[in-house]
Amino acid sequence: YETMIVLVNLDAARTVRVGAGVWIKELLTMTGASGGLILALLVAGGGLAAYLLDRHRDIPLRTRYFVGLVGESVVYAVLVALLVSSAVGALFAAVPPSEGALWTRVALSIGAGIYEELVFRVLLVGGLALLFRALMESPVQAHVLAALLGAALFSGVHYVGPLGDPFALPSFTFRFLFGLALNALFLGRGFGVAAWTHALYDVMVVTGLLG
Template identity: 50%
Template sequence: MDRYFHLSRTHTYSLLFAVPLLVLYEAGAAYLAQAGGPALRNGADVMLRTLLAAGGVQGTLAFTGVLLGAALLVVVLERRRRRVPLRAGVFGAMMLESVVYALLLGVVVGTATQWVLEGMRLRLAVGSAGVGELPLLHAVVLSLGAGIYEELVFRVLLVGGLAGAFLASGLPRTRAGGFAALLAALAFSAFHYIGPYGDPWEIPSFLFRFLAGLVFSVLFLLRGFGIAAWTHALYDVFLFVGRGW
């Protein structure tokens, strides 16, 4: 078991585990676009594309190529430093672990949110009005995009960047990770209310997303990007399917 947790936490397994999620999202978005529907992209995806476009990376193929190239580079560099054996069983166990976390997430975060809201005499409403109006396939594609791109932006870039900055300033590792997780969770929750497709501002939903962001940050810090991304995507998919799409 210790061997599994060690291997699954490596950059090699984490990134390779996340690649199918990226491919599924991009393939789904391309299929929906070819079917004549409106352009369907996750907000974090759009934000990253805009930033890279400013640097000259234009188009889906170039954008996806940059992401896959960066992931491959990290994997190659890690495997040059140390031996990381590739085992199919580890990927299978990582998927099972992600499914379990996804199933538990709504119960744990929802219960914690309701405990806080009870003291404020508020009630948690489950679901998102904007996404709830979409057909099932559209909702699933957006779920996959949320898993890969929101975890990339808010966990890899934001939590990782902030934790690194806090460590460089002299903070102990635990405090650096904790402060980074808190700030990233606030940004993650606030992100869902920005733009024309953002949800209406509500304290209950903001608190729920903040706590969910904390959970994803802890997963990222303890279990890596791949498991955090798949947990996020699967949670959203389970939520949409469970609501009767």
């Protein structure tokens, strides 16, 4: 994503970025260093820490694990497209596709799968789930409430600020249901599946693979 977004912005009249990625880097810039550099160091450090913590478990890295993850995410991406698009289509007119050059939209699709899932699923929904589990007796009810509230916030934030979209009920409903599906995947299957599902769904949409 980072390489593609630099390339598509070389000749762009207006710089495009995934909003969630900009938020993360601006927050990290408050340390006084480059947000991109700090993020890269955090990712590298996190990967090293995960390896050191789990190396005693002697879990082999196998290609089939990665292939299985991507394959599972492809299935979820198609199912989400069918269910969410059908639900919104039954209530409203079709939501218009995003505009812009193909490679720009592909780059933004990949970035959304990474940064939006990190912000809205890991930090927001994960944090809400921990909070509600501490306040409620039923873990299931806590997760349902976290998923619903997280989906509403995920959808609503797309209309906030000078670069936000004009509010429209069809697009809000679509984003709410899409966010709800991703929240369920995150809580049930983890960050990796949710991130790949989001990215693959977006790529399928912008390339016309889903019609």
